Structures are given as C-alpha cells and as structure tokens.
Amino acid sequence: MSVEPRRSAPPRPSAPSRLRYTLTQLGVLAIILICIVVIDARWDRLLDLPALSITYGQLMIGGVVQNPFVEPNLTYWGDALRLMVESLQIAWVGTVIGAVLSFPIAFIAASTVAPRWAVFLTRQILNILRAIPELVLAIAIMLPIFGLGPLAGALAIGVGSVGTLGKLTAEAIESVPRGPGEALTAAGASTLQKLRWAVVPQILPEVIAFWLYRFEINIRASAILGVLGAGGIGSLLAQVFERRDWDRIGITLVVIIVVTIIVDQISAAVRHRVISGAPALSAKALV
C-alpha cells in the first residue's frame, strides 16, 4: 500500500535580498543628516519664514496691483521692461556667439571625424569651459577687459555656452547614421564635402534645437549676470533688493517671470517645429 504523496506547491522563490538597497538608503540618509547638523544654517529662522513670506508677499502683490499707468509706477514698469529686453538681447547675442564658435569646434571633438589626439584635446577644453560658471568667467575675464556693461555679460555667456553646445553637437555628429557618408565616399567626395552633405543636414535640426534650448538657459544666466553689473534686469533686481523696496521687487519679479515664460513658450514651439517638421494638415491641435 502506497500513500500517494501530497502534491505540494512548488516552493516560492525567496525574495531577492534588499540588504544593499537598504544600506544605501541608510547611508544617503546619514549623509543628509550629517549635513543638516554640520552646516551653520541657523535652522530656527525657518520658523519665521511663513509669517515673513505672507507679510512681504502682500507688500509685493500690493506693488503689482497698483495702477500701473500712474507715475512713478509707469516709469518703473517701463524701466523694468527695458532692462528685461536688454537681458534678452544679452542672452541672444551670447547664444549666437556660442553657436558660431561651438559648431566648428564640435567637428574636432567628434571621434568619427577628427583624429584621436585632437578629439582628446578638444574634449578637455570643452570640459573646462563647462566647469566654469558663467559668473566666474564674467568677473574674472570679461569685466576687466570689457568694463561693466551688457557686452561683458554677452561674451561671458557666449564663451560659457561653447562648452555645452560643443559637447552636445559633437555627440550628435558621432551618432549620425553612416549611410549617406558611405554614398558620398562612393561618389568620390572629399572629406569636407562629406561633412557638408552627409553630416550637417543630418545633425542640423537637433543642433538648432540645442541652440534654442541653450537660449532659454541663457535668459536666466543673463538675468544673473546683471547682479554683478553686467547689464540687464539683474542690476535692477539687486538695487531694489538692497533697498528692500518690496512693491518694486514684486513688479520686477512679475516682469522677469512673465517675459521669461513668453519667450520660453515661443522658443519651445520653434524647437518642436524644427525637430518634428511642418505640421501635417490633419494634425491635432497642440495638446
């Protein structure tokens, strides 16, 4: 007599160890806690923050809702707008400088085009440019030579943009499909002709998108540079904050926010159009 052994369910796979995961989490948490304790941040001042933000927030909103067509508000709104436009001009000129300089450099930094030593050298230069914040570039090199003013800001932004734009463009060049290049080789094209007719058309939409994206970043950077005296809205911002002139601070912030959002939207729409081509006739409205 044999007893039919009971069919037991196959053993459940054991849960994968979460030890490393948990340890990593604890480690990160410990680092954060150490930082909170070590830093001399006077955390008690956080308690006053809500009350202060409400008081000063009201003052700022008060400045914005004042009738803007009465002097001296009219002059002030006008000044803020004019300086914001100057910031946009700085950002645009900086982006153009960055685009014009980075485009040829990117070909030297692309491993599919240039010899290895040239690629290595160019990459290092681009890395260094990316590591310097625009601000340091501005105060260290541009302001002494070009003096206080928007020109120094535009040049600092331009040189600062070369680092990122060069890197992104070089990566775009490296990832280009080889087909068109091979076709041109077969037809007996020179290296320069191959770059012109096989590489540039393939990377151009992507690269233009990078330029526009950089322009959006540069708008914020140019507002920052003004704080140092390199022109634009930042100079006004530093002034009104120094005087704690809360209603004007409110007006300046509104101008910065609104203009930045509008330009961002336009730039994003153009970027979208460049990347995905002309909208088809049956295309749905923008979601």
Added chain:
Amino acid sequence: MTTVVERPVSPARPPRPRTRPSTYIAIVVVVAITVWAGAGISFDLSPLWTDWGRGWFIIQEFLAPNWSFIGRTISPFLDTLAIAVIATAVGCAIGLGMAMLASRVTMSNAFVYRAAKIFLSIVRSLPDVGYGLLFVALVGVGTLAGVLALIMFNIGIIAKLTSETIDAIDRGPLEAAAASGARPAQTAQFAVVPQILPNYLSYSLYVFELNIRASVVLGIVGAGGIGSTLSVEFARFNYSNVSAIIVLLFIVVFSIDLLSQWLRRRLM
C-alpha cells in the same frame, strides 16, 4: 559595315530640391534679431585689443594663485557641499511629488494637472540668483538662504525632467494596477516609481552637480558657502586668492562630475 554600338544613356539627374521660402524667412528673422540685439548691447570687440592691458594685469594676478589661502577655504567649501546635499534631497523629494501632479499619466484631474504645470513654469522662470536675493531678504544673510534658494531652483528642474519621463512610461503596469484595484497612491508607488527610478536618480545627481556651481553664484548675493568667500576676496581685489578658490572649485566640480557620471552609468 559596322554595327553602331548603342551608347547607354545615363539616367536623368534627379532635380535638385528647392530651398523652401520658409527657410529664407527664418534666416532673415534670425539675422534681424541678431543685429537688433547686437545694437542694443552696443556689441563691439575692439576692447579686446585696446583694453587688453587692463585685463592682462588681472589675468597675471590670476596666474599666480595664492596656495596658502586654500587652508581657509576648506570650511566654506564644506558648507557649499552641505548646502548642495540638503537642497538636492529636499528639492528632489518635492520635485518628484510635483512631477506626479504635472503628468497626464498620473494625474487624471485636468484642473490639478494644469495648475501644477503653470506653477512649475513660474517656479522655473526665476533664475537661482532671484531666489537667492529673495531668501536673503526673507531669512537674512547665511547658508539657510542658500539652501532655500536651491530647493526652489531644484524643484523646477527635477519636476520638469521627471514629469516628461513619466509621460513616456509603459502603460502596461498602470493598467495592471488599475485592474487589480489600486488606489492612485499605490499605482504611483508600484507602477510608476519603479519605471522612472533610474532616470529620476540620474536627474537628482545632475541637479547635485548643478547645485555646487549654483551655490557659488548664490554666495555672491550673500547665501553662504564658497561663493561668499569668493565675493569677499574679489571685492578686496585679492585676485591671487580668488584664483586659488577657482582652481579648487575646478577640482571639486570635476571630481563630483566624475563621481556622478560613474554613479549614473551604474544606474542606467
């Protein structure tokens, strides 16, 4: 009599595609904007050769960094690191929540979705120094202002990048969660977060890199860290000290970039 060999006729050359008029219009617009902007800031490169001497004097000072000064920069550098760590942790945590609200996939309520999107555009449109000035005015000069300013700056970046990642996730796990009756929070935890986690962590590291750089700028408006030291030395025209700080800053930024790139490669 010889037979005439028929010469093969080469096929007609394809017509050259015409450049579309919109391309010309775009070029004209770009050139016009550039001319207008250049005139607006009175663009002129001549100082490069006329005023080179003034710059050269300062650059020479820069080329002789005062290494003995480095000892006194260690504490502000640690401050900068701590500011960056705390701001990244808090900013990225809030940013993840905002990203969930600002993606169609996780937020079905159209009103909340729109509101979150608008809120994020507003947060993003103010540069870091704007927040720096604001918080220095609110809580006073010091590292706390720097932490708060960077938190706001980080929320904007993280929420934008993460919500775009959420928009692109695979819907399958979401449907599975919905089919088994998960609440929105559970869907987020079990169907969304595992899919976006590598990207999200990689963005957080990227933001950490940005924070080290940004905290230099913030220090100049009084938000603590190495930037404050930098601006003090700069105001005193101690260019050789400034250049020692910049060299050290280079090394710090570079090593953090390398570390973070290595971590990001492991994540992705």
